[in-house]
Amino acid sequence: MRTGNWHISLLALMLIGAASWAQESGGKKDLTPKIPIKSLKSWIIDLKDKDASVRDIALSAIPNYGSSTSEAIPSVIDRCLDPDAGVRVKAVMALSVLEILDKDIPRTVDVLAKRAQEDPQAQVRYLAINALQRFDPVDARRTIAALVEASKYPNSYEVRRIALIALVKFGIDKTTGPDTKAVAAALAALKDPAIPVRYAAITAIALLGKPNNPLVSAGVEKALTELANGSDKIFAIWAKVGLANQDVLSTATHVKFISQMLKQSDLQVKLEAMRAISVIGALAKPTVPDLIDLLEDKDNFVVFNACLTLGSLNVEAREAKEPLTKLIAKKDLYEPIKQAATNALESLKGVTPKPMPKTP
Numbered sequence: 001m002r003t004g005n006w007h008i009s010l011l012a013l014m015l016i017g018a019a020s021w022a023q024e025s026g027g028k029k030d031l032t033p034k035i036p037i038k039s040l041k042s043w044i045i046d047l048k049d050k051d052a053s054v055r056d057i058a059l060s061a062i063p064n065y066g067s068s069t070s071e072a073i074p075s076v077i078d079r080c081l082d083p084d085a086g087v088r089v090k091a092v093m094a095l096s097v098l099e100i101l102d103k104d105i106p107r108t109v110d111v112l113a114k115r116a117q118e119d120p121q122a123q124v125r126y127l128a129i130n131a132l133q134r135f136d137p138v139d140a141r142r143t144i145a146a147l148v149e150a151s152k153y154p155n156s157y158e159v160r161r162i163a164l165i166a167l168v169k170f171g172i173d174k175t176t177g178p179d180t181k182a183v184a185a186a187l188a189a190l191k192d193p194a195i196p197v198r199y200a201a202i203t204a205i206a207l208l209g210k211p212n213n214p215l216v217s218a219g220v221e222k223a224l225t226e227l228a229n230g231s232d233k234i235f236a237i238w239a240k241v242g243l244a245n246q247d248v249l250s251t252a253t254h255v256k257f258i259s260q261m262l263k264q265s266d267l268q269v270k271l272e273a274m275r276a277i278s279v280i281g282a283l284a285k286p287t288v289p290d291l292i293d294l295l296e297d298k299d300n301f302v303v304f305n306a307c308l309t310l311g312s313l314n315v316e317a318r319e320a321k322e323p324l325t326k327l328i329a330k331k332d333l334y335e336p337i338k339q340a341a342t343n344a345l346e347s348l349k350g351v352t353p354k355p356m357p358k359t360p
Contacts (some may be wrong), residue, residue: 016353040072041064047075052084059090063097073104079110080128086120092124096131105139112201115147116163122156129162133169141170141179148185157194163259164189164200168207187219190227202235204228206242207279222244227258233269234316243284247305251283259287262294267302270294276303278312287318292323303327306338318348 003057038061046058059079062072076098079091089249099326100108129150132140147170150163164186186208205224211217224246227239235280240254258280261273277284277291294306310317310324324341325334 040069044072044075047072047079053080053083053085055082055084055087055308056076056090059087059094065095067099070101070104071099073100073108077107077111077311078106080115085124088115088119088121088124089127092127092131096127096134109135109140109143111145113143117144117149120161122153125150125153125159126156126162129159129166133166137170139170140172144170144179144182148181150331151185151189157192157197160189160192160194160197161200163258164197164204168204171204171208177210177212180211180213183208183211183216183220187216187223190223196313199234202238202242206238206245206276210246217246218229228254232260233264233266234272236315237269237276241279244280248283250288251280251357255280255286256283258284259290262287262290267299270302272307282313282316288317288319290315291317292320295323295327297318300337304334304340307337307340311340311347314347314349317344321345323347324348 004284007073028201036360037061040062043058043061047056048055049058059076062069063074073095074092075092079087080095081315082088082091092112095108095112109132112132116125119125119128123190129147132147147163147167149158151167153159153163161191167182167185173179177277183205186201186204190205192201193199205220211220220242224242227235228243228348230236230239237258244251244254255277258273258276260270263269264273274291277287288310289311291306294302297303297306307324307327310320324345328338328345329343
């Protein structure tokens with residue numbers, strides 16, 4: 001261990017102790033330890049230090065160097081295999097934000113997939129899957145097998161849930177149809193004991209689309225039909241989306257059901273119905289009158305999301321022009337709703353709106 005780094009670690013510990021003492025004794029000075037100023041090359045060297053705390057500090061420092069950190073990527077990738085779990089956490093987190101050159105993408109994707117599938121720490125698996133989602137499907141489709149295994153990970157429902165979300169991004173292929181392994185993993189996850197995982201599974205099946213494999217397709221249709229007729233309205237909504245994706249000719253029937261869900265008193269059911277309408281797109285035009293009715297809802301959150309949903313339908317929702325205009329004209333209208341309604345009006349004209357406002 002190099003002397004300089006030992007001093008840095010000791011200084012950090014002393015400052016942490018001093019800060020705690022100041023807080024307990026009523027002191028006002030901010031003694032929070034700061035990361036020392038060093039060159040990027042020095043931090044890269046620290047990534048190979050025998051002391052895990054030194055490697056950890058280096059991984060915290062490197063992302064602060066902005067877009068000029070590409071030379072650090074190979075060393076950061078190596079730290080994803082670090083024997084220390086804390087260091088692996090920091091390395092994976094760094095790979096979610098650092099600039100990665102094209103030449104480094106394959107190795108980065110591979111090491112993140114390995115962490116997602118094999119790491120003994122659930123936190124590392126979760127963060128690795130999260131980091132993978134920054135890549136385009138063409139670069140990360142090779143990770144599907146690892147994500148399928150992660151979707152079965154018994155020690156964390158959050159890992160299983162995020163794995164299913166990633167499988168949607170990387171499993172869709174408009175040319176050949178959805179990846180069969182991704183669809184099969186989602187079907188299996190419908191029996192997961194955790195509700196968030198089952199929700200991720202049904203939305204994954206709905207969004208992935210119809211499999212080209214007849215046996216898998218039959219299994220999907222059977223599962224969707226059962227859920228569409230079940231008592232859970234949220235799962236039924238997404239089952240209807242999935243069935244519409246299986247057979248476009250039946251979309252009108254399924255859209256009618258989803259439109260009825262907009263009239264439910266349950267807030268979450270309304271919100272899920274609106275999200276489903278946005279996913280279906282133009283074929284959900286028959287829901288526009290019910291969405292317009294929601295512009296008069298007493299709940300700002302419902303009105304806000306109704307505006308967003310109408311905007312997502314673009315020109316198909318043009319009959320909402322007058323109601324949206326009246327909404328905007330209201331005095332003391334909540335600002336996020338006003339912006340969402342304004343954006344929706346632009347979308348109705350076929351104009352790309354401004355970035356979405358924050359949820360109220």
